[in-house]
Amino acid sequence: MAITHETRVTNQVHVEPRPTDLRELWKRLRESGDAYAREQLVLAHAPLVKWVAGRIAATLPPHVEEGDLISYGLVGLTSAVDRFDPDREVRFETYAVTRIRGAIIDELRSQDWVPRSVRSRAREIERTHTKLEHQLHRAPTDEEMADAMDLSVRDFQDALLQVSQATVHALDELWSVGDASGDQVSLLDTIQDERADDPEQLLAEQDLRDQVGDAIQRLPEREKVVIALYYYENLTLREIGEVLGVTESRASQLHTKAVLRLRSRLAGGDVENA
Template sequence: MGNVLLEERTEEELWELYKKTRDPKIREAFIKQYAPLVKYVAGKIAVGMPHTVEFDDLVGFGVFGLLDAIDKYDPAKNVKFKTYAVTRIRGAIFDELRSIDWVPRSVRQKTKELEETISTLEAQLGRTATDQEIAQALGMDEEEYLKTVMKISGTSLLSLNDIWFSGDENDRMSIGDSIEAPASLNPEVIVEKDEIRRIIVEAINELPEKEKKVLILYYYEDLTLKEIGQVLDVTESRVSQLHTKAIVRLRAKLTNIRKGIV
């Protein structure tokens, strides 16, 4: 099929045609059109990552997600391709990061210790724990606790994308997917997924105001950490700290909830 004919069609028509024909020229056109989306997603993930994680590597991992999204996208499900592709691109990047095991063991252990402490503490208190209470439970002063939070900031995005619900490959849902617009859903699992999403939203609403605001601005409004700092009039490192605290606290809350529903 000639390029002129491709250019004359709407994107909706191209998707329908690609679904029927699997024309490599249409696939190539989609790859070219959405390549900037891979860089955009990789750029957001790169924020807060250690310097050992190269941006170009993240882009390379993300390309696999884009290719996967193009091959599996179903326009009949009434989900915009961009929304679907972002989830697949991000998933591919995090899957690859997990496989190369880039997080130092000491950082992983500290993250787990922090989540378990908050989980136990908030279950006992029946409310959101303060920084001071968490620090005390960890046997630290508040300053040391906040330094620990900064040390694990690079893992917070990864932990947010851990699988929360898992059916077959197309029904997987992470905490991150739940904060954002829903991915395409199969009818038989939509009720269960909506319930899980509701639980996650409730858990987010229980976060301290500033932490909740950072999550909303980052995941709903799609701002960078630097832009959020400008909105909240705080430094980028402070936003990173708030983001990490929010994710660790959210995962701790969901651990307590999940024990009751899974």
């Protein structure tokens, strides 16, 4: 059977056109609580969340993920859409930014085990330090800080201890090296491994071995042999004498002369070959 034009129209599924006018979306949301209108309003203003999250992230340690802040901010944006009254003479963007920021801050605070009083004290210490440093043109002492904050020195130092315990850094957080290289190092790389050898000591020992090796190479041949047999092969002076075909007493003399030459050269002097 042929399908007429009339049949095709009858069988088509009717799709309601999506409104593009924000005023129409607000109207539908307020009049009927239209879920689609609510979703479209959230999507239309989602860039606000990224903008606010980016500004807040710039003030936080690097280990705080901006993606997490965006998810917190979306909760604030959704709440702003639900509570906003289009009839008021306030732009939605202005209203939404406040609620987005508040939602992010509230979530960050809920995850923070540090009392607000400690955070407040930390900010007070920072402000006081900056003020005194500007006035004195140097770093203030504990006594000067305590006096400016109307605290005893003991109370000020206790406050410093509380603030230090509340400061947390991610071990993989990268810090810039203080030169023009632009290199970065993580906090983990700066923590000393007590089981590892001291690099400075290893370098000093290697330098000493190089100096001793160079000084030994400059010894007369027989004295060089005595040093090698005595210290590296662990032979006795009597056995060294037998190897060289000399008496034990002569081997001892050669050993003494070699040691004196080495001491002199390592001390910066020199002894002519005998």
